[in-house]
Each structure stands twice: as C-alpha cells, then as structure tokens.
Amino acid sequence: MESAKPVLEVKNLTVALPVGGDRRHAVEGVSLTVNTGEIVCIVGESGSGKSVTAFSVMGLLPKVLKPSAGQILLEGENVLEASPQRLRDLRGTRMAMIFQEPMTALNPVLTIGDQIDEVLRIHTDLGAAERRTRVLGIMEAMRLPDPERIYASYPHQLSGGQRQRIMIAAALVLDPALLIADEPTTALDVTTQAQILKLIKELQSRRGTGVLFITHDFGVVAEIADRVVVMEGGHVVEEGPAEEVLTRPKHAYTRMLIGAVPSLKPKGRPEPTGPVALEGIGLGKTYGERRFFSRPRIVKAAAAVNLKVRRGETLGIVGESGSGKTTVARCIARLIEPTEGAILVSNADIAKLRERQLRPYRRRIQVVFQDPYRSLNPRRTVGASIVEGPMNYGLPAADATARAREIMKLVGLQPDALSRYPHQFSGGQRQRIAIARALAMEPDVLIADEAVSALDVSVQKQVLDLLDDVQKRFQLAILFITHDLRVAAQICDRIMVMEKGVVVEEGRTSEVFASPSHPYTRALLDAAPGRDFAFAA
Amino acid sequence: MLGYILRRLLATIPVLLIVAVLVFLMLRLTPGDPAAVIAGDNATSEQIAMIRSRLGLDQPILTQFLIWSGNLLSGNFGESFFFKKTVAELIVGRLEPTVSLALTTIVIAVLVAVPLGVLAAYKHGTWIDRVVMGFSVLGFSVPVFVIGYALIYVFAITLNWLPIQGYQSISGGFRGFLQRLILPSLTLSVIYIALIARMTRASVLEVLGEDYIRTARAKGQVERKILFRHALKNAAVPIVTVIGIGVALLIGGVVVTESVFSIPGLGRLTVDAVLARDYPTIQAVILLFSVVYIAINLCVDLAYTLFDPRIRY
16 A cells, blocks of 8 residues: 555644533544545544544534644645635545435435436536436446436435445546545445445445545444544544454554444353243234225235243344334334234233223333434433333322432432433433333333444443343343344344344344354345454454 | 325315305304395385395295305306396406415515525524514514505605506506506515515525535535525425415405505405395305315425425325
8 A cells, every 4th residue: 555645634633612512622633544545444433523524524514613723635635725616626526425324315305316417517517418328327337226217216216225326326426536435334234234335345446536434333344444543532542454453453442442342143141931021923014005096005014923032031133124123013012003913911912902901011011212312302301201101100209209210320320310301411321211211110021122223332332231231130021123133142042033024033042143044144144244353252 | 196186176075065055154144134235224124125035035044045056056156236247247357456466475475585584594593594584573573554554655655656556457558557566565475475484494494404415515516506406495395385375364365455455356345245245246255265275275285296206195
C-alpha cells in the first residue's frame, strides 16, 4: 500500500459540540488516511464520533456541529474551506456516501431510476437516452435482477438488500474516488449483509475506490477491512492494519470491544429440567385481505409452529426478516391473535381467549422489545411505567413502588431513578428499565424480541448477562427472538430456525451450530460476518 | 382504482338520500309559511289557502316528499315558489359567480401559501419563519369582514384601483370580471393562506428531517430542488387534505361573503330563498352542496395517489 496515493486525509479534525453537551468536542484531533483501493474501517460504539467524522468529510454535519480545527483533504483539496457550491460539485462526483437505513434513505415518492438518474442530471450534461443507458448499466453492475423493471419501480416495491444496491449504484455511478459507507449493512439480514459486503469489496477493488467504512461490528471489520481506526469518545485510540488490530489489539478499549463480541461457539449450558412453562402447538397466523373485485390475497406469516419452553430454559427463534419469528412471539404474547393452533400456559389454552378471559394470563407472559428508545412512554416517569402493570392487577400503589425499587436494584439501576424520564437514560439503561418493567409483573415467560439488537456490543454483553442472571433467579422461561447467531449461541439452550413462516430446524444450540442439517441454517451460519475469525469466547 | 371510484360513487347514494329526507323534514318543521310570504301582508286566509293548494302544501308531508323525490329522479328540481322560474334555471344562473369566487380564492391561497410554508420550513427558526407564522396567526384571528373593508378602503376608495363591490359576468369582458373578483377573493383567501401555510410548514419541516433529504444533499443536489422535488411531494398528503377541507369550508362560507360583496351567487340565492321560505330552491341548493362536498372528498382521496405511489385503492 506504500505506493498508493491518499484519496482522503483527515488531519487533526476537531468538531465542537454545542455548549451544554456532555463533552466539549464531538471529535477531537482525529487524523486518518484512506488510500486508493483501500477499505478503512472506523469502529466504535455509539457516541464515539465515527459518524461525525464521516459527515464532516461530506459537509453534511447538522448545523449545530461546526468543525473548529484541522483539515480534510479530498485528493489534496481541503473540503472544510470549500464553498457550498464547490462542495455540491464534489458530492456525487469525487466523494459519495451510502447510509445505514436503505429503507428510509431513498425518496419513497420518486422512482428508482429517477433517483439514480438525478446524480447524472446534477453533475453531467448527458442527454436523456445516454443517462438511461448509464443508469441501467450501473444497475446491472450491482447485479440487480431485471434493471428495466426496477428502473420504473418505487422504493417500497424492493427489498432492503435491493435498496442498498440502489444506494450504492447512485453513489458509484460517477466513479467517485472516495466512498463513505455509514453502517451500510447494519439494518440488513445476515445473508443480504454478506452479499452487500462482497459487492462493495469487488466494486472498490475493480474501480480503485477508496472506502471509508463505518461500523460497530467487528465481524464486519474482520470481513472487509484493510485497515482499522478505533474511536472512543471522539478520539482515535488505535489504528493499524486490520489483521494486527484484530489479533493483537494494543489499546484496552479495543481489547474490551473485541472481547465483547459474542462467540459463534455455543456456551455449554446445563440441560434444563424445569416444568414446561409454555407450549405452542400448531401455531399459525394467516393474514388475509378480502377484496370486492379481485381474489383475496393471503399471506401465511407463520404456519404449524410447535414449541415448548421449560422454566429456566431459553429457546431462541432465529431467522431473517419475514421469517415469521416476530409473528410467533406476538401470537404467544397474544398481541395478535393466532389464526390456528393452541398456546398452553399453566394448562390453559389462551390462543382463542377473549380479552377479558385472557387478562389473568397476560401477567404471566411479558415482552421486552427491540427499540428501548420507543418502547417506553416518553411523557411518563420510569416509575410510572413500571408500577402500572402490577397496579392493573390490583397491587396497592405503595407495594408496587416498593417492588419497583427492588427490581431497579436487581437490574443494576438506582431505585431513585424511578422518578426520572426515559430520555434521561442511555439505550442500555433503557433496556434494563424495559426488563425491570417486565419483571415487575412476576411473569413465568419472558419474550425478548430482538431485545439486544439495537445495543452496542459492550452494552449488549451486560444486558445478556442481566437476562441470564434474572433467568436463574426467577426460573424464567425465555423466548429469545433474534437474527444474530452470535447472540443466540451465547444465550440459548435450544434454537429454532425459521424461514418463510415455517420452522426448518430445531435442536440444542450446540448441536445445531456444530452440525446444521438444513441448508438454510448452513447459509445463515456461512453468512455470519467474521465467522472465520476467532473472537475471544 | 376504477372499482374504488365506483364504490365511492355508490356510497354517495345513501348519503344523498339521508340529506334529502333531513332537509325536507327540517324545512317543514320550522315555523313560517311560504304561502303567507308570497301572499303578502294584506292577504285573506282564503287567498293564502288557495296559494297553499296551488303549491301542493296542503297535501300530507309524505305525499309531498314522494312527489318531490319522484320529480328529482327524473331530473326535475321543481319550480321556485317565489322567483317564478324553475329551480334548475335559478341555480344555473347563480352558479358562475360562486364557482369563480371559490376557484380564484383557492388558487390564490395555494399559490401564496405553499411557497410561504416551504420557505418558513426551510428557514425554520429564523425571522423569516417567525414573520410567516405571525402573518398566519393574524390571518386566523382577524375577522373576514374587517379584512374585506380594509382592502376596500385601501384599494377601492383610497387608491381607486378597483371597484368597491358587485359582479360582472365573464361574458361581459374578462378584465371587468377579474377586477371585481380580486378583492373578494383576496379577502376570502387570507384565512386559507394562513391555514395552508401552517400545514405546509409543519409537513415540510417533518419531511426535511428524513434520511432521503440527506441522501439528496449527498448527491450534490441544490437546496431549491431538494425542497420542491424531494420534500414537497412527500409532504403533499396533509397539505392536499387541508386544501380539500378549505374548498369545502369555502363553499359553505359563500353565503356570508356574497352578501358582504353583493355578489349574485348561490350564497345570496340561499339567503333569499330561506327568507322567502322557498322550499324547492333551498332543498336543491343543499343537495347540490352535498354533492360538491362528496366530490371534493373523492378528489382529495384520488389526489393522494398522484403524490404517493404507496397509496393504492
């Protein structure tokens, strides 16, 4: 790489935070280099300043953030001093960016073709026919099926992976020297993620694009990076060739991050022997749309799902989006009504019970949802959210509060925090609160629906430990819904793999991981990023 | 889509039926006798009874309703008790002023309000935003007649640019037609400008925080196109909804405005017909307004599909 010339040099970049923030600078003294044909990963947890660094390069920082010192040289030109007009000219031509959420990064009311074509309209004088050829050409290069059809489609008609390919197409259509990728695969399924990573790698090596790749996932780093920059609290704490940083991390923070990555090797767990707490027999959910003038449309979200969870046991349901894993969880919690099958809780079938008869059983099954930012009511104190459930079941306010204080300690938070509001907590703390809220109901069964997916690895580890801990203490049966095989390997006694609404494989976690019998399970395991890399167990 | 429109049109039948029954009953339950109004102050009770039987008002209410609705079905709205014309003629004669007024008002409102709202959203938090929003609060709170007289005072009396009031048909010359329409339309549009500008601002502001706006910037797009190509189309659904409500309110409001500006439209006709207890005319006008409301709602729902490809019926 010595001969390669730098595409991007960030020198001593400092971006000030508005007065009153939790620190003075979003990033401070950050320096990094991206050479042609090189993929540099910035790794760090939320708040580390990795995105601020990337957005500074593009000149897309929110107005309240202003770079206050340093230089950003794009092919030798300092973009921090470029005029708005010059910056616009550079975007899309010399540097381009793709984002985390392909679902929302495309304009929903414009056609796909139009949105790629826009880059050409802004920056070139090509005629309509010529532009169309270019757009279809780049779409083909992204290996999109039937480019002509997709050209005229709208974003909502495409899958997440296809949308991210469109984003990449729009970014690369004018062959920029630098591509910035901000967590481009985080919102995608593992198998799709593997394809997109492969695509980015291929394209950049063929075109010699320099890539600045932002991620929190060391699995992805192991998969794609040439060099790694580790950031913490706005500073670069470690930098070096990927191989070296991953295998011989120097800085304690890097070691902690790598150590927190859950291993793909299942933990040995004792065989659970408790009584069966929850049983699902032949569960199915069919969505149908009755129509006046055409045939009804029927979607089988889940079909013939059998499951059994003992007290003290964790059953993982693993699958990609659309596999039906969340549908099953919601049916069991009776947040939606299953169209067929039985759900046995304490010897009663609750699958078809009406709301009033269901009430006594609701308490026994509690759910912790994925997004701790949206699952707590922002206008109510944490305490109010926690005591509401028990009080609905007749516990006097004083007793409910006493219980809430106890449980707060149990989940590792100060009891006094009950009087605060959700926005005063971090994501990890909020997820602890969500767990506390569920535990306050004294349930038999806890459903964790992607409960750790939105958390940073270090926080994820703590929350997983907490779940393990409360499971032992209360002999909880846990139904753990996840798309993340690493997490499943660490916490589940048994796992069920779902694809397109049906269970394709089921068994003890160690056995499924050691010898997956179904091709889909094998595909999932193969796609897990960094699978060849031995992270600390 | 066609099936949807058909279903919606079918659904209007029961609505119109209910409106017809209610209007018919309400008119006959309210005090006041059309025959007495027609006969004048010095009429004898025999004369009044004669008029009543000529108008068919001596029949039982059910019979009256059946005759009226039977005529309706054959397209006959009946004859005015008071104006010595068929109701259909009356309405057609009064349609042009009302439609012209409503259309120019809403066109002015949309042309002014949408750009103002977009501008306020883009300049969110600056003095421009505050001025636009201040104007909008003012537009809501100042009564229409105050704005009307203020505009008349400035443009008609002081500057002498425009006529004070009245109406000239478009067939009598476009210039005169427009001159007499400007002040009332402007007056009426103020409140709709306020309403639509506020909604546009709120809706665009929300959209400007979306990821695809950032994507457009990352492509190097200029701000003007980001606002009008990317943001406005996404923000359109609530704006169109409010415009639809505006048109509906506007038609209800012509009753007052046409009186203030002496415009011989449907609103004036309604007032005159009510004062004269002219049952057939009142019934027909209200039915017509109902049809227009329903049509506006349908148009708004169909307009959604133009702006948002995800909405399909």
